Amino acid sequence: MAGGGAHPGRSVTSRALRVLDAFDADHPRLTLSEIAERSGMPLTTAHRLLAELSAWGALVRRPDGRYVVGRRLWDLGLLAPVQAELRQVASPFLLDVHTATRDTVHLAVRDGLDALYVDRVSGRESVPVVSQVGSRLPLHAVGVGKVLLAAAPPEVVEDVLRAPSRQTRHTIVDPVRLARELAEVRRSGAARTSEEMSLGAASVAVPVVVARGGAPTVVAAALGIVVPTHRAERDLPRLVPVLQVAARGIARELARTDEFR
Amino acid sequence: MAGGGAHPGRSVTSRALRVLDAFDADHPRLTLSEIAERSGMPLTTAHRLLAELSAWGALVRRPDGRYVVGRRLWDLGLLAPVQAELRQVASPFLLDVHTATRDTVHLAVRDGLDALYVDRVSGRESVPVVSQVGSRLPLHAVGVGKVLLAAAPPEVVEDVLRAPSRQTRHTIVDPVRLARELAEVRRSGAARTSEEMSLGAASVAVPVVVARGGAPTVVAAALGIVVPTHRAERDLPRLVPVLQVAARGIARELARTDEFR
Structure with missing residues (x-):
């Protein structure tokens, strides 16, 4: 300087x-x-x-x-791949999920130890959320973040597990419990949170897994949905397949873009 | 240099x-x-x-x-007022219009002699359109553009009327006819197009008119909707009040932002 x-x-x-x-x-x-x-x-x-x-x-x-x-x-900024390739491809699918559910739908990518929110569809009747497009929130405290963390290189996981920050009294800050949860996310293909970032809000998220001819698959993004806590028990389980259908649609479109070909 | x-x-x-x-x-x-x-x-x-x-x-x-x-x-770029103030405020209203109509909804501002598309909500079943977020299209050839041009300073109108570019065989390039149409937009508060930018697509648009305590009102943006031509006659007239309700909602929220206070 x-x-x-x-x-x-x-x-x-x-x-x-x-x-x-x-x-x-x-x-x-x-x-x-x-x-x-x-x-x-x-x-x-x-x-x-x-x-x-x-x-x-x-x-x-x-x-x-x-x-x-x-x-x-x-x-x-609109020319950045995160916008021109990912957001543009994914946007109609987020709209589909929102139309079917009326809840806030998120698309995020990993940026260091944060989930970077690339798109959000949120009606005026959806539960209020802290994230907006461009926001960064700690990976371990949000649904999309847990999905991205579960797919991250081991050194990233270690970095997060070393000192997970407390966002609410429900944030999981015990490294052992968090590591167990990441293993469960890898097994089940979905991550849940309950008031770990915002009181009153629960979420579920799934990975957008892009297949590249021959090469290993890549988790290109995470797709998540936020509901009020009182609806979590009833609604989150049935929302997983809704998200998975949309995530597969996004992945299929992404596989055709310059980034993954 | x-x-x-x-x-x-x-x-x-x-x-x-x-x-x-x-x-x-x-x-x-x-x-x-x-x-x-x-x-x-x-x-x-x-x-x-x-x-x-x-x-x-x-x-x-x-x-x-x-x-x-x-x-x-x-x-x-997300910090630019066009995004952080306008798009963020308007986005839920665009979603409301899209949810009610399933058609492509646009928000645009004037940028020189172009309409700059600030937001778009478009489902996968909506009519395909050329504009996307960040696109610039000539003011005189699109619905949101005519609305913005009708509210523009006289020198901007003169510049456009001097040589309106032809986009399709339906683009209005006769300055006299265009001037008459702008007067009609000012009178009626809505602009229509029919295949003037894209064959097969028709549109209607209304201004987002922001009142500032004491000062003259400002057309902060234009809100428009695009439908396939075969539905234009039946649908465009009934879409005007739908757009006007959303535009008033956006204007009310904008009046509270830093830009207009």
Whole structure:
């Protein structure tokens, strides 16, 4: 990050990216001085980089002087495979599940030790959930996360089991119990949670298993559904096959995309 | 764009952004040499910038050597108001309309002379449409576009009327007829199209009109629905009030957001 020297370009690009780093879900609108402070650079440097990033359309200055992420970056983000390949292929299937159940349906992929929510279909009558598109939640505390963790490389599982964070009083933080549950997920092909991330909400999730000609199958994503706890006992078991049908449909479509061919 | 001189930083940031410019919907996966060619820079420069952009997560290098847009940019793009404020607020209402009709529902905003599609809900049984999230289509050729054009500043209308592009043999390219139609959209509060963008598809759209305490109302977006042409006569008239109810719901929620308060 140090400036100048033999690679002036490197540090300048890094600084521009550090300006973008100042923005996150908790800080979507920032003033010049907030950006300078959050990215640790002088006001004058931040001001110059903001002018360039705004000219290109990465950021937009609002009438109140605060900067927000611009449509140009939104556009570019839509080209990411997670959106252009996975989300677009899966979206009609999520809609099918929602139409049949009226509950909140999620699609997630693993991102490090988190489940990254790629899509969500949620009506206004569905149970309120904390996740939204782009959210990251700890793998061990959510249904889609347990599915993704059960399919993750051993070193990822070890990392999570070392210190599973407590999200509610129901989060499973005992490594032995969690490991047993992951084995059960691998055996049964479905994961359940009950108030482990949000009180009042229970979930079930299944993997999207993509077959690649000859090569081993890949868990490309997890598909899950969230219901109010009082309906969990009655509804979650019957929702597993609903999710499995949709997950197979998604997997079939994905197998045809560039990523898996 | 010229390098070095008094503002070395400016040109370096510009070059990094030019690397990103190489990617678009028709070119989502590019090799190093394609990127260098499309951004008009030497291979060595492109290589160095790609390394920095990849280290940050803006781009990802696939096993086959091609670069794609990374999750980090997707993430950042989700913070854009068009997504974080508009799409998120509107999404359940689009779902309501789709659930009631089973047809493809669109939400779009004006971006220059185009309608930018911000959200779409489309089942697998809906009529196939060319637009997807992030698509831009000419304002005068689509239902949501006519609604947005009818509310646009006079200079935008003039620009479009100067040379409306022909998309199908049914696209209205006569400026006088188009101007008359825009007046009718303003009067009736709804726009219709019939095979003007895609053969076999008809549409109707309404504005999302946001009231701001004291200030003039703003057309923040347009909400539209697409049906097969053979159902247009029977279905489009009864779909207008369905869209209007949803549009009012969206407008009410938007009026509470930071953008309009």
